[in-house]
Every structure is written in structure tokens, then in C-alpha cells.
Amino acid sequence: MSSTLDFEITLTERPTPAADREAILADPGWGMHFTDHMITIRYQEGKGWYDARLEPYGPIPMDPASQVLHYSQELFEGLKAYRQADGSIVTFRPYANAARMNRSAQRMAMPQIPEQLFVDALELLVGTDKDWVPGKEGQSLYLRPFMFATTRALGVNRPADEFLFMVIASPSGLYYPRGIKPVSVWLSQDYVRAAPGGTGEAKTGGNYAASFAGQAEAVANGCDQVVWLDAHEHRWVEEVGSMNLIFVYGEGSSARLLTPALNGALLAGITRDSMLKLAPDLGIPVEEGKISIEEWQEGCESGAISEVFGCGTAAIISPVGRAKGTDREWTIGTGEPGPVSMRLREELIGIQYGTKPDPYGWVHKIV
Numbered sequence: 001m002s003s004t005l006d007f008e009i010t011l012t013e014r015p016t017p018a019a020d021r022e023a024i025l026a027d028p029g030w031g032m033h034f035t036d037h038m039i040t041i042r043y044q045e046g047k048g049w050y051d052a053r054l055e056p057y058g059p060i061p062m063d064p065a066s067q068v069l070h071y072s073q074e075l076f077e078g079l080k081a082y083r084q085a086d087g088s089i090v091t092f093r094p095y096a097n098a099a100r101m102n103r104s105a106q107r108m109a110m111p112q113i114p115e116q117l118f119v120d121a122l123e124l125l126v127g128t129d130k131d132w133v134p135g136k137e138g139q140s141l142y143l144r145p146f147m148f149a150t151t152r153a154l155g156v157n158r159p160a161d162e163f164l165f166m167v168i169a170s171p172s173g174l175y176y177p178r179g180i181k182p183v184s185v186w187l188s189q190d191y192v193r194a195a196p197g198g199t200g201e202a203k204t205g206g207n208y209a210a211s212f213a214g215q216a217e218a219v220a221n222g223c224d225q226v227v228w229l230d231a232h233e234h235r236w237v238e239e240v241g242s243m244n245l246i247f248v249y250g251e252g253s254s255a256r257l258l259t260p261a262l263n264g265a266l267l268a269g270i271t272r273d274s275m276l277k278l279a280p281d282l283g284i285p286v287e288e289g290k291i292s293i294e295e296w297q298e299g300c301e302s303g304a305i306s307e308v309f310g311c312g313t314a315a316i317i318s319p320v321g322r323a324k325g326t327d328r329e330w331t332i333g334t335g336e337p338g339p340v341s342m343r344l345r346e347e348l349i350g351i352q353y354g355t356k357p358d359p360y361g362w363v364h365k366i367v
């Protein structure tokens with residue numbers, strides 16, 4: 001491992017007994033169980049990154065005046081480790097996550113982390129806790145790198161100069177344990193997730209805090225997830241929940257994809273980017289553009305739009321079956337998962353689990 005820092009390694013004295021771990025891995029759910037270890041790396045202005053550790057998973061002592069607790073200066077990433085068909089363990093495009101974390105850091109006035117240090121931290125944690133990478137269909141070890149301001153000061157005129165970077169890992173099961181079911185979505189007119197010039201492009205917890213009221217409104221209106229519209233006109237479609245949106249026009253050999261362009265308010269998903277590269281190689285042209293809710297509804301009613309899906313690391317692809325707003329409601333396609341969505345999903349999952357070739361070099365072997 002060619003690290004920019006040497007990690008001090010302290011293994012837990014109380015590892016989870018194998019039988020308990022196997023019981024968790026049999027049905028891990030999502031984001032509820034954590035492996036035996038975690039990574040911590042500290043940063044101080046002038047000193048840079050230091051004190052890299054692999055430690056037993058556990059609570060972290062924090063000063064109540066830590067800036068993150070008051071001003072939300074934090075960011076995170078999300079990616080998965082997969083157990084492949086031949087037994088090796090891989091992650092998917094980890095350098096893309098490292099680069100995105102640094103773009104988020106730029107927006108959030110936080111320090112850049114060397115991409116290799118980021119990937120080394122993932123490799124060390126996954127390598128140490130490799131028995132926690134589940135092996136059944138659709139299972140994976142979800143990796144959560146994150147960083148936050150630990151500077152002890154309430155004054156906002158002094159920028160934070162101390163940060164903690166961490167990685168924790170959580171075994172995760174099939175996102176759709178009972179088969180893929182299209183979600184219904186609520187077009188939020190009251191709440192906005194992000195505006196150009198704001199933090200929508202950064203993967204920061206504050207965007208999520210700002211989205212919970214909209215998500216609750218979606219549920220109150222009988223929908224699964226919320227569709228975020230643009231901040232100015234509340235008309236142009238941006239994202240769904242915490243996923244990017246892709247529209248399928250046409251069918252069969254004439255199918256093509258349209259996805260909202262990255263306009264400064266959207267989060268640049270790595271799954272979205274992978275779809276944009278994968279689809280043309282499968283003969284499905286892609287376009288980044290704009291689509292309004294009126295165009296979406298008319299496209300579904302005329303049959304021009306055949307499928308719509310959300311995409312992100314957690315679910316890979318989440319078909320959208322119904323859309324609803326205060327004054328409108330419509331069905332997308334047949335209301336069932338469509339063939340283009342399912343084909344793209346199969347291809348990407350095949351690369352991740354090693355059952356299909358990886359011409360893009362996306363898979364990064366750990367052990």
C-alpha cells in the first residue's frame with residue numbers, strides 16, 4: 001500500500017463473534033449494523049493530515065463547541081465494496097468518490113484530502129473487516145467516508161482549521177428485498193432542495209436536513225419519494241429523493257435517455273455518470289438537458305416517455321411508476337419496471353459483481 005501516511009493500527013479486543021456476524025449478514029437491512037473497525041485521520045491548518053488510525057468502531061469524544069455541531073460544516077461520500085463471483089473483494093470507482101469529496105470540500109471551505117489517502121483508508125478498513133463483506137445476491141458492504149469541522153469555537157468569522165476525516169462501514173442487503181417495485185413520487189412545490197450558487201452540488205449533510213420536510217410532505221401525500229424542482233420557477237425537474245433522474249424516450253432499438261444537466265444545484269452522481277457512459281455502448285444514446293413537469297406529464301400521456309428511473313449507489317436503479325403534484329397526477333409507462341431500466345441495471349450490477357467484463361476499469365480490487 002503506497003500511502004501518503006502510515007496508519008496506526010489498533011485491532012478490537014472484542015470482535016463480533018462469527019456466529020453473530022453471520023446472523024447480521026443473513027439479513028443486514030440498510031445502515032443499521034457496523035463493522036468492528038473505523039478509520040480516523042486528523043487535519044490541522046498548517047500541519048496538514050496527520051494521526052491516521054484504524055481503531056475499534058466506537059463513539060468519538062467531541063467538544064460541545066465543535067463547529068460542525070453548530071454550523072454543519074461537514075461532507076460525506078457513499079460507495080460499496082462487493083464480493084465478486086471469484087471471491088475477490090472490490091470497490092467501484094473509488095477515485096471518483098475521492099475527487100467528488102474534494103469538490104464538496106472546496107464548496108464547504110474544508111481541506112482537500114489526497115485521493116490516494118482516501119483510497120488507502122477504504123482499502124485498510126475493508127481489508128481488515130473483509131469478513132463483513134456479505135456474499136449473497138445484491139448484498140454489499142456500504143462504505144461511508146465523511147469529514148467535519150472539529151474546531152472548538154462559536155465565532156463564525158474565524159474559519160475552522162481542524163477537521164476529522166473518518167470511514168465507517170455497514171453491511172447492506174438487497175435494496176428491494178421483495179423484488180423491484182416502482183416508487184411513486186411527489187412534486188414538491190413548497191420546498192426546494194438546492195439553488196444555483198448554493199450547496200446542492202456538494203455532498204453535505206445540510207442538503208439532507210433541508211430535504212426531510214419535503215420528504216415528509218411526499219409521504220403525507222401518499223408518495224414514496226420527493227421530486228426536487230428548480231428553485232426559480234418550480235418547474236424544471238432536478239432530482240428524486242437522493243438520486244439522479246433519468247428519462248427514457250422511445251422503446252426498443254429507438255430508446256434514448258435524457259437526464260437533467262448538472263446546473264450547479266444537482267449532485268453529480270457516480271451512478272448517473274456510469275449510466276451516461278454505459279448506455280451509448282449498449283446502443284442507447286444519452287442527452288443531458290432540461291425537462292419540465294409539463295413535458296414529463298405530456299411525454300407520458302403521449303407515450304413519448306416510456307420509463308423514468310432514479311439512480312444512485314444505494315438502489316442502483318429505482319423505477320418511478322407514478323408522479324403526483326397538487327394539481328396533477330399521472331402514470332409512467334406501464335407503472336411496472338421497464339426493459340431499458342432493467343437492462344442498464346443488469347449491466348452495471350454485472351460489472352460490480354464481476355459477472356460481466358469491465359471495459360471501463362471501474363472495478364478496484366481490494367483483496
Ligand SMILES: *Cc1c(COP(=O)(O)O)cnc(C)c1O
Pocket residue numbers: 078203239241242243244267268269270271272311312313314
Ligand atoms: C449521493 C447522491 C446521489 C447519487 O450519487 P451516487 O454517486 O450515484 O451514489 C444523487 N443525489 C444526491 C442528492 C446525493 O446525495
